[in-house]
């Protein structure tokens with residue numbers, strides 16, 4: 001039996017990187033997966049990859065910064081697979097530039113996608129999640145510590161953590177949970193590594209060297225844990241996955 005046998009999992013930002021790895025892992029563990037991304041072809045390609053493996057998946061095109069798209073993706077889960085047990089709100093966008101170079105349009109875009117997108121996603125999934133269900137949101141280590149080369153992104157990710165903490169009682173009241181993941185550097189398109197990650201058996205994932213680059217699957221495995229009953233005692237928290245970089249100061253020489 002897989003960890004999510006008979007369950008329905010929705011993943012945003014699932015055409016690429018962390019989301020694509022997590023969508024595949026949910027499917028391997030028995031879930032029917034709603035594969036959401038603003039990249040319509042990319043979402044459909046990942047859904048097709050999952051179907052080709054023998055599991056169930058449905059691709060949905062959605063811009064998570066729009067309320068109606070968040071409502072529609074939840075409706076797609078209910079209409080297609082009859083329920084929503086897990087939502088991984090992972091889509092996000094990054095803008096790297098100095099504080100002096102930051103402009104209002106960049107700030108607004110970072111907040112619209114990374115913070116408002118998380119807010120709209122949580123608002124849409126909270127009433128729909130089944131009892132015992134869970135939402136997981138991708139924040140960032142730069143939601144915990146400032147990032148001098150990405151101030152708006154960092155500010156938005158700080159906001160995501162405040163949102164998750166603040167929403168935790170509402171989720172608890174409906175028998176569900178919500179938590180955040182704070183990845184350090186992960187080998188995805190955001191850092192120039194394009195494409196849909198390949199998945200390895202979970203027990204063979206390598207230990208990342210101190211402050212090294214994680215694979216998308218390292219984050220996927222944490223998302224599965226936080227989405228599963230195995231983390232049933234954890235609500236309103238964030239978990240850092242950065243190969244130890246922020247754990248102690250000063251940083252270890254490399």
Ligand SMILES: NC(=O)c1ccc[n+]([C@@H]2O[C@H](COP(=O)([O-])OP(=O)(O)OC[C@H]3O[C@@H](n4cnc5c(N)ncnc54)[C@H](O)[C@@H]3O)[C@@H](O)[C@H]2O)c1
Pocket residue numbers: 012013014015016017018019036037038039042062063064065090091092093094113117138139140141182183184185186187188189190191
């Ligand atoms: N890669 C890293 O080093 C890193 C570190 C910390 C946090 N994160 C976070 O991880 C999450 C996933 O990013 P990734 O690293 O897999 O990058 P990625 O670029 O591979 O994937 C992001 C996906 O989100 C989608 N997306 C972007 N804006 C969207 C929108 N408005 N609506 C719907 N989909 C949208 C993109 O089309 C893309 O498929 C993001 O929230 C990102 O901020 C990444």
